[in-house]
């Protein structure tokens with residue numbers, strides 16, 4: 001992938017991770033004549049194109065909020081979701097509703113592949129990939145075609161990615177200028193000032209870093225962790241109440 005200029009030259013004071021600046025970023029890219037598409041659709045655009053993806057590492061609820069923000073500003077993107085995430089369950093009823101809602105907003109759902117998960121269990125990620133795609137396709141209720149690796153630096157190219165699927169790291173995208181907000185940093189500078197220079201853009205944003213007020217990276221980790229843990233606490237709290245009610249209904253048996 002092509003590299004960009006130094007970050008220091010391409011960031012302005014307004015380049016924070018607020019929803020306000022997210023809207024400005026989208027406006028800058030649309031203003032430079034790019035069509036913004038999910039990964040699965042960039043090939044139909046003959047001219048300037050910006051494929052936009054979000055990697056959902058920790059929380060589908062946070063991603064859904066971002067899906068609505070995208071919808072509000074006219075962006076359809078690919079949301080890459082994990083099937084082995086410790087912090088969300090892709091097969092839960094809430095996830096099914098969330099994925100359907102995202103799709104209803106015009107977004108594409110892709111598989112955020114986890115080769116390290118399979119390697120650590122002594123399995124071949126290139127084989128397990130197909131099972132993961134089938135699992136996510138069943139959860140989404142449609143065929144998943146787009147794949148993007150979680151922690152791509154830790155695992156070299158996954159050959160199976162390109163054989164059957166549209167891969168975010170495949171050779172077809174090497175001519176795209178890539179910008180990522182990984183770790184809450186635009187290491188190649190914020191793309192809002194650079195869209196004009198690149199007819200083909202590949203933007204990766206993570207919903208975890210963005211918020212209404214542009215909170216800091218550590219505040220955002222706390223906020224998303226709080227959301228995930230809050231939902232779990234609610235589940236256990238309602239379980240506690242149901243157990244208490246059931247136990248209260250049972251007459252204690254007489255001893256002996």
Ligand SMILES: [Zn+2]
Nearest residue numbers: 015190192193
């Ligand atoms: Zn910016």
Ligand SMILES: [Zn+2]
Nearest residue numbers: 055057150151
């Ligand atoms: Zn990831």
